[in-house]
Amino acid sequence: MRYRKIPDESIRRLPVYLRVLLLVSEKGTQNISSRKLADLTHLNPNKIRKDLSYFGPFGTPGVGYNVAELIKQIRAILKLCVERKAALVGVGKLGSALLGYPGFKMYGFEIAAVFDNDPKKIGKRIGNITVEDISSLGGMRKRKINLAIIATPARAAQNIADKLVAKGVNGILNFAPCYLKVPKKVKVITIDIAMELARMPYYLPTYC
Amino acid sequence: MRYRKIPDESIRRLPVYLRVLLLVSEKGTQNISSRKLADLTHLNPNKIRKDLSYFGPFGTPGVGYNVAELIKQIRAILKLCVERKAALVGVGKLGSALLGYPGFKMYGFEIAAVFDNDPKKIGKRIGNITVEDISSLGGMRKRKINLAIIATPARAAQNIADKLVAKGVNGILNFAPCYLKVPKKVKVITIDIAMELARMPYYLPTYC
DNA sequence: CTCTGTGAAGAAGTTCACAGCA
């Protein structure tokens, strides 16, 4: 495989592959073909082979991919092979939901600290985590937290992002409906829930 | 403007434009240029003009776009000009958070019914809505609900999607981490929160 | 002058089609 620029879209799909691979792995499946993977993900098998080929020849012609091996490889590509600690900022309804969200574990994420600015919430224990004052964002480096999840109102998000970046965070999952300005080295992924829903009616047959 | 296939990516950006237009509209701004819109959205001004030009010549050379007019036009394109009612299925932590989420209103969405299968939750009042038994999904058509939000565990999602489609729902916002098989006429948008986070480490400088 | 609208060029992403290995 010669070097080529790897499409962001391919990176976006790797977690999809990982999810179904973990699923079939639990069922004891040893090998899986790109066609079977395509069935399970509803993607094109050519696309899947191409995506994987950017990183190496992981498969065996005539056989397919070894499930355990491919899981290991995708985890390595995505750098999921170490446990990652994230700070959650904002313990409103959405923040609380994320705190209890079981899905993060499968990719090796742990919410290791929780912050809010509401005095009524600070000091409160949720599960086995104590809500800290947002002004005490320090100690992130010491606690090896370099990811953060922002679940605050939009008006607070930029200010919090600035503070997080200053404290060494270099990846932010942002649920606030706004654009966050950060240094180039910091990666922001924004999930704007209402905005996702907003484009739905366009695809519906309903007239206006 | 001659007919061309409109990129899905352009549709995806229309709600972004709408959001910032509503924002500047509140501040009393009358007109806005593609360059200013680009500043506010962090997108390329050429791209913005191109996106809008697929639907008509909304701007005035030398002046820009009339904010109120463009808001009206984008709402029409996205078919957001009527109030849309959605059913929420699954009143766990995430479902509850979505029920109280204020962001839907700005695009004209209302959660008009809530369903769960937990007897402890059925009949309970949350805000001014009563949780209904999931087996009584009927009456959706009568209540003019044709959108649904699935916030259940993955194992339940497909079954619920089937029922929703049978009851006339033709747009589903799915938070369960799984692929939903639905008829072609039904539009599904899946938000897999953990999966979004899963591709973050790839972009970080951290070694594995 | 400023700013839109748009054909044309360029970049990115997908699919095809097949050589070659098991």
Place this chain on the structure above:
DNA sequence: TGCTGTGAACTTCTTCACAGAG
């Protein structure tokens, strides 16, 4: 035979660059 890996073709999306309107 079955399946991977991959150049090449194709499609989709983005950016450029500029004519023309205000």
